[in-house]
Amino acid sequence: MSDQNQTAPRVPKRIAAVIINSLKGGVVPRVGLPYITVGREREIAALLHDLELVKEGGASFRFLVGRYGSGKSFLLQTIRNHAMGNNFVVCDADLSPERRFQGTGGQGLATYRELIRNLSTKTRPDGGALNLVLDRWVSNIQTQVTMEDGLAPDAPGFEAAMEKRIMAVMGQIQELVHGYDFARLLTMYWHASIEGDDEKKALVTKWFRGEYRTKTEARQELGVNIVIGDDDWYDYLKVFATFLKAAGYEGLIILIDELVNLYKIPNAVSRQYNYEKILTMYNDTLQGKAHYLGIIMGGTPQTIEDRRRGLYSYEALRSRLTQGRFAQGGLSDMLAPVIHLEPLTHEELLVLVEKLADIHAGLFGYTRTITQESLVQFLAAEFERVGADTHLTPREVIRDFIELLDILCQNPGMKADDLIQGDFLKAPVDAPVGAAAKKKHAASSAAPAEEHDRFSEFEI
Structure with a gap:
């Protein structure tokens, strides 16, 4: 362990603070991702291949699909940073009830405004570029x-x-x-x-x-009689991508997260209009109607695959996006338009928490004492919790681990093993600690599995 601590890269305190505070709050840090990136090599390689395609004047479209906390936003942020570092212009937006692709109340234009507001380059990474x-x-x-x-x-x-x-x-x-x-x-x-x-x-x-x-x-x-409107904002983004090449950049990368907000639209016709807009974008990129443009969208499995309300309820999208017969049994096609994020392995999570332990110690100026054996014990305790097999995600694991480090830092006489063996890690996943939580979990476990999954999709 001492050898690993000596070779661990030193993280500047400013970046370390952003990493720890963001992860503890359940959000992805905008800086410092290379210090904590583990796994996802195949997914990252596939998306970097798309960047090369865009750089050559082509276009690409991908969906990143995974449960809440599975790492969609982290992967989007990783690609965002890599794209900016390679002279792409990047814009990103989270969909919401006020921001959609199409709407009667200007929701489409609101999405365009958010994308342009977040326009970022290597020298202006925080937007407003x-x-x-x-x-x-x-x-x-x-x-x-x-x-x-x-x-x-x-x-x-x-x-x-x-x-x-x-x-x-x-x-x-x-x-x-x-x-x-x-x-x-x-x-x-x-x-x-x-x-x-x-x-x-x-x-x-x-x-x-x-x-x-x-x-x-x-x-x-x-003195002009034209404005960017709710129906044509995407066309202007396509023009913008071509212009950026002339301005000395490699192209435009658009990142859209929280597709679940389209799934939540109560009106079926409004949902279909939004899915039709996605189909237009998808067709443009694959048919060569867009140039120097890459689009990546993130959503939950139900948002994509539900045939009643999800993207697959729109037959033209379902027929294009559904995986073939050979992508089964753990075999994934990383060239397909939909990339399903597999859970991080226990070994990858061990590497991640070890990195976080080093960053936390460097941030607060103490000598790291938590051993690799304790880290293994922590992960084992996390995955033994009730509901971990279906509901535990990297987000929950990271949040618990940073809380553990905070407590140990504030109580120097306390040992990690004593905390790990305590009652707080035995609580059901996503449930408050205590007897009331156990009672609540028992009641929810009695409900049909599909009902539980249906409602859990909305626990943002």
Whole structure:
């Protein structure tokens, strides 16, 4: 163990604090993921292959399917960080009752706004990178004119040479649906940049963010009779992906989580409209109608496979996404559109908790005393709890372990084995501690299994 502690990478306290606090709160940290990534090699390799496809001008679409706490969001965040590190632009959004793909109350446009708000690059990883991207595009054009055409910014033909190059980019974009409108606004942004008109740049940025509610408002402020709306926002994202390549990036990666919020839509017709929008995105990527665009969506098994309310209730999607006869018995096709996340093995979880023990000790400045034998005993106790075989996920294990480390840190005289052998790990999974919890678990166990699963999907 001492050898492992000596070779463990030192985690900066700022990052260590984010890792520990995020995991204890049940959410995925935005930074520091390489320090705690274990397993998922096959899934990560498959998604990285998709990035290479997007980089070459293609498009990809994947669903990540797993129970709550199984690691969907963690994997999405891992791919997000890798994509940004490889010069992709990434945008992500969690669906909610207010954010869908389609809706009568502007829910589709709300999703677009969230995606653009979270637009991120390597140099702006926390979102809000829209202006950075637009300014880089203008700067790249200026650099090309200077380096390739040999014209200084104050040369007589400099602006004409810039316009010629910009028009070439516009020609590529205008061939796409809504490309002409998009190109028109890009041209406005370029002119505003050249003239130093920050107010006009802000108005154009407002348009790209989808914040104009009516055409009248856009006409009054920008002189254009077009706005991004609830029905066509996805078309503009496709145009944006092509533009990003011209701006010097590799492409656009869109990450959508919490598909369960579509499953929860009570109106069947509204659900079908949203599933139809997903089908459009899926078809575009596979049929070559989108370029430099990758889409990854995360959902629970029931959200995808339920034939009454899930994606499989829409026959056109079910026929495309359902796995074939050979992907059975533990054999997974990582090139299929749906990637099912298998549980982490006990060995992978052991590596994970060991990493967390080192990070926790480094964060709070104490010498780690918990042994590998105690870590094994902790995991054994976790998986012996009532309901662990069907309900225990990495999220619960990690949360319990960080709580264990916190208690040991605050009570130096206490031993890990005494806590692990105590009563708190014997409580049913996802149930409060005590006799009331045991009574509640016994009552729920008496219900049919399918009913229990049906309701557990909504325990976010």
